[in-house]
Amino acid sequence: MNTENSFAASETNYSQCNVLIVGGGPAGLATALMLAKRGWKNITVLEKRPTAGYYEPDKSFSYQIDGRGQKFTDYLELTHQLSTISVPSTEFYLTTIKPDGSRKTFKLPIVDPKRKTAYWLPRRAFLLLLYQEIERDWQDSITVLFNTSCLQINKIAINNAEEKLEIVVKGENGNIVKFAPNLLVGCDGLNSIVRHTLKEWDKSGSDKFEMKLFPSPSSGLKYKVLSLPPNLPLDRKGEEHAVSTMAYAIRGAFKGRTRSVSLGLLPLKNPDEPRTANIITYPDHEIWELKNSEELYNFLEPAFPQLPIRQIVSPQEADRFAKSEGGSFPIPQYCSGLHFLLKANQSCATGIVLLGDAIHCFPPDIGQGVNSALEDVCVLNEALSRSNDDISLALPLYESLRLPDVKALVRLAQTAFPWQYNQDPLRRNLWSVNFFLRLLLSRLLPFIFSSPAFLLIQNQQLSYQQIWAMVQRTTQILYLLGLIFIVGYLAVVLKVAEI
Numbered sequence: 001m002n003t004e005n006s007f008a009a010s011e012t013n014y015s016q017c018n019v020l021i022v023g024g025g026p027a028g029l030a031t032a033l034m035l036a037k038r039g040w041k042n043i044t045v046l047e048k049r050p051t052a053g054y055y056e057p058d059k060s061f062s063y064q065i066d067g068r069g070q071k072f073t074d075y076l077e078l079t080h081q082l083s084t085i086s087v088p089s090t091e092f093y094l095t096t097i098k099p100d101g102s103r104k105t106f107k108l109p110i111v112d113p114k115r116k117t118a119y120w121l122p123r124r125a126f127l128l129l130l131y132q133e134i135e136r137d138w139q140d141s142i143t144v145l146f147n148t149s150c151l152q153i154n155k156i157a158i159n160n161a162e163e164k165l166e167i168v169v170k171g172e173n174g175n176i177v178k179f180a181p182n183l184l185v186g187c188d189g190l191n192s193i194v195r196h197t198l199k200e201w202d203k204s205g206s207d208k209f210e211m212k213l214f215p216s217p218s219s220g221l222k223y224k225v226l227s228l229p230p231n232l233p234l235d236r237k238g239e240e241h242a243v244s245t246m247a248y249a250i251r252g253a254f255k256g257r258t259r260s261v262s263l264g265l266l267p268l269k270n271p272d273e274p275r276t277a278n279i280i281t282y283p284d285h286e287i288w289e290l291k292n293s294e295e296l297y298n299f300l301e302p303a304f305p306q307l308p309i310r311q312i313v314s315p316q317e318a319d320r321f322a323k324s325e326g327g328s329f330p331i332p333q334y335c336s337g338l339h340f341l342l343k344a345n346q347s348c349a350t351g352i353v354l355l356g357d358a359i360h361c362f363p364p365d366i367g368q369g370v371n372s373a374l375e376d377v378c379v380l381n382e383a384l385s386r387s388n389d390d391i392s393l394a395l396p397l398y399e400s401l402r403l404p405d406v407k408a409l410v411r412l413a414q415t416a417f418p419w420q421y422n423q424d425p426l427r428r429n430l431w432s433v434n435f436f437l438r439l440l441l442s443r444l445l446p447f448i449f450s451s452p453a454f455l456l457i458q459n460q461q462l463s464y465q466q467i468w469a470m471v472q473r474t475t476q477i478l479y480l481l482g483l484i485f486i487v488g489y490l491a492v493v494l495k496v497a498e499i
């Protein structure tokens, strides 16, 4: 492991400045690869989990890497490899299974044929893809330290005009190590220690490292993930088995806000991998009160009479599920400070930059968490290219290029598709009317009306900022038409009343 001394040297060649990345999730591993590809050396990633492919049942959800995320995989020439371990969106078939066992299979409509094929794969498989790329081609530049946590970040004055960073880290064996990087990258997710530290340091009074919250109808929903065997039986007679590449929506028999439940299974390329079913519902739902495997079986058996529950949920898994804390969908949020520069009077600046969930976080409604994190990495790459890898220029440029999109992304996450978890049938239906009205109008009068946000987001050539502007313009026109309609209607009513 590198020690403070090995990191303290101040290089004059910026591409050789030392980098410490906190967090080995998608944003952290992708940033390390991007910097290594640019020729940077001595890049260290700190990750508190034990391995890249570590199986965390409640984080075993699937990602759809779309055209936006593929800007990064194209840059690293990883898209072909990605496609070989994923299910393409062009082959996305969904089977719904009702409580009486009746089923219907349909192909997800491809609304925009020009849209780039997106790829579905588990989070773990995507992290392994990135990590294996590091192991294969970038070992000389990147070191990933697992079981290693960033504990503290200090800013140390060298003299009146210069400061350096000191990062206190707890390593694998519990030993404390200190790093003094020239660039610190915060990719440590929503509860980022890097962002929290910057919030404490920031004396500008702007609260720019404070998350700004934009509540949505899906924020606060609770989720847990149930692990099921590969090729699980889908009926009580065991005649039909799940196909790994098929998505399933298994509807429960219970009705009512705190009882009704469904299982959602996303497609998987590897037929030998366990299937995972997402259960997402209100925090006061009955299922979260179940304390042990027997209570869970007693709930799931009548809830899903079409399934051989005891056969597909092992007692160990039932117990784990009942005892797991699960997670809850965050309120859509962002912070407006994406970088921080320390005082420097030398040729090599010292700075801190934030990417991924550390700066923008929201429920998975629009499938943009990982894609926007990968796009952050591409924007940082662009800022570095435009400033010749000079941190003092690149970090402010990254913030000015990315912040407008970050703000727009969070507003889109708040409104684009928050009613998809069967929370409230009436509100969902109203949302659907709005969606199909916009879709119809955009097909009939494309120069006046834009498509619904959920579809526009899939077009990686449009920035989040452009999409938000298009959506708002359509909303304003719809309001105006609504107003004209109401005024016209009242005028006719008054006229008729006069007669």
Ligand SMILES: Cc1cc2nc3c(=O)[nH]c(=O)nc-3n(C[C@H](O)[C@H](O)[C@H](O)COP(=O)(O)OP(=O)(O)OC[C@H]3O[C@@H](n4cnc5c(N)ncnc54)[C@H](O)[C@@H]3O)c2cc1C
Residues within 6 Å of the ligand: 022, 023, 024, 025, 026, 027, 028, 046, 047, 048, 049, 061, 062, 063, 064, 148, 149, 150, 151, 187, 188, 189, 190, 192, 193, 223, 327, 355, 356, 357, 358, 363, 364, 367, 368, 369, 370, 371, 372, 373
């Ligand atoms: C239920 C659910 C479903 C989702 N589905 C989708 C989806 O379908 N599509 C999509 O695009 N996005 C989805 N997301 C969101 C997506 O997972 C995140 O947006 C994405 O993981 C962000 O990547 P990140 O690297 O910024 O942060 P993270 O993935 O949170 O990674 C942060 C990493 O930092 C590590 N870390 C944190 N603190 C420290 C520390 N002090 N020291 C060392 N290591 C540390 C953590 O262990 C973690 O590995 C979903 C999220 C949830 C919760």
